Amino acid sequence: MWMTDLDLRPVTEADLPMLRRFAVEPGLIGNDWFGFRDPRAQDRRFALDGYLGTDNGRLIVTTEEQAAGFVTWSEGRYGGAASYWEIGIVLLPERRGRGLGWRAQALLCDYLFRHTPAQRIQAGTQPENVAEQRSLVKAGFQLEGTVRAAEFRAGQWRDGLLYSRLRTDPPVAV
Structure with missing residues (x-):
């Protein structure tokens, strides 16, 4: 089922219990679980x-x-005065597979391009996360390549895939 009303809004105090869950529930975040984190860091x-x-x-x-x-x-910098944004997304398991991810990422790019001077937005994912790869492409990103040994996860170093979207790329209809 496709959700038609999708929006992004600032975090409120009522969202803190959900954010705490992502810090302490291993299965909630999938492959991006890097161990238990301080749940009060959210507060x-x-x-x-x-x-x-x-x-x-x-x-x-x-x-x-x-x-x-x-x-x-989050801001990144390759050198000089120009910076870029690195974006990420996590959805509750019951909200996945409904077309929300690519649309939310496209909306975030629109927001960042509208309110900041960044020319580049990038996102990384794991080679086995085919759903996120498709999501990024639908959100207007292009695959740039493999980043070898990019993350330490589940006891070993693993490759990542790097995608980017530029301010000058065609807009994406959400």
């Missing part, structure tokens, strides 16, 4: 800046006015 970050920092942030993905997960962005 401290929210108190600091509501997850709307100058070099990183988080927005809640909503559908039918219910939180479905969140998108993130």
Whole structure:
């Protein structure tokens, strides 16, 4: 079933229990589980800046006015004065497979291109995460290549795939 009403909004205090779950429930985040994290870190970050920092942030993905997960962005720099955004997404298991992910990532790109001067947005995923690869392509990203030994997960170093979208790429209809 496709959800038609999809939006991104700032994190509220009511979202903190969901964010804490992602820090302590191994199966909730899938392949991106990197061990238990401090669940109260979510509260401290929210108190600091509501997850709307100058070099990183988080927005809640909503559908039918219910939180479905969140998108993130963080600043990176290859050199010089120009920076880029690295984005990510995590959806609650019951909200996956409905076309929300690619649309949320496309909306996040539109938001970042509209409100920041960044020319480049990039996203990484695992080679075995075929659903996310398709999602990124639908959101207007292009595969740039393999990043060897990019992450340590489940006891070993694993490759990653790097995708990017540029401000000058064609817009994506959400």
